[in-house]
Amino acid sequence: DGGITQSPKYLFRKEGQNVTLSCEQNLNHDAMYWYRQDPGQGLRLIYYSQIVNDFQKGDIAEGYSVSREKKESFPLTVTSAQKNPTAFYLCASSIRQGNQPQHFGDGTRLSIL
Amino acid sequence: SQQGEEDPQALSIQEGENATMNCSYKTSINNLQWYRQNSGRGLVHLILIRSNEREKHSGRLRVTLDTSKKSSSLLITASRAADTASYFCATDDTGANSKLTFGKGITLSVRP
Numbered sequence: 001d002g003g004i005t006q007s008p009k010y011l012f013r014k015e016g017q018n019v020t021l022s023c024e025q026n027l028n029h030d031a032m033y034w035y036r037q038d039p040g041q042g043l044r045l046i047y048y049s050q051i052v053n054d055f056q057k058g059d060i061a062e063g064y065s066v067s068r069e070k071k072e073s074f075p076l077t078v079t080s081a082q083k084n085p086t087a088f089y090l091c092a093s094s095i096r097q098g099n100q101p102q103h104f105g106d107g108t109r110l111s112i113l
Numbered sequence: 114s115q116q117g118e119e120d121p122q123a124l125s126i127q128e129g130e131n132a133t134m135n136c137s138y139k140t141s142i143n144n145l146q147w148y149r150q151n152s153g154r155g156l157v158h159l160i161l162i163r164s165n166e167r168e169k170h171s172g173r174l175r176v177t178l179d180t181s182k183k184s185s186s187l188l189i190t191a192s193r194a195a196d197t198a199s200y201f202c203a204t205d206d207t208g209a210n211s212k213l214t215f216g217k218g219i220t221l222s223v224r225p
Contacts, residue, residue: 042215
């Protein structure tokens with residue numbers, strides 16, 4: 001079955017710690033995205049990548065970093081600079097960017113210890 | 114920045130009734146998409162309607178788009194308890210490098 005796998009499902013971060021959220025897709029999609037979802041806020045774009053070894057900042061990139069070394073993988077690191085990281089993080093992919101539906105993983109819920 | 118605004122914020126109906134949800138947006142778009150999200154899960158794509166289309170159907174779903182009013186509606190006919198979820202509209206804005214901008218969502222409850 002093709003799809004997007006996010007791991008872990010739940011993650012806890014200690015003060016001053018960086019944590020990395022995994023996102024893997026086997027849909028052979030070129031474009032991948034990271035969103036943050038807070039209650040009542042809808043989805044906000046953190047970073048996106050149109051192709052391997054290339055990515056751009058979204059609307060709320062501060063305190064986050066990404067890499068796109070392989071087509072299938074787009075990990076998100078939540079750094080200690082992100083002072084309010086508690087949220088539901090969603091990864092998505094699309095065949096290419098623009099005029100395409102996005103396919104989503106089942107999310108990672110990040111909380112502060 | 115959020116472009117789409119859904120209306121109402123919450124909707125509760127009886128099984129078998131129709132559910133109508135609306136979305137308004139501010140700038141010109143390439144397309145508008147509707148997604149469903151069950152509690153604690155990722156979003157599932159429902160339907161994409163391009164700016165030159167006025168109506169689209171998929172099973173029990175009917176989507177309309179009025180670019181002159183910058184609005185869209187999603188109609189779910191003969192609703193089922195399994196339709197209970199949050200529904201989001203997302204716009205693919207022209208000049209925005211084809212990023213999607215999501216609204217805050219509508220919570221639909223279908224009572225058995």
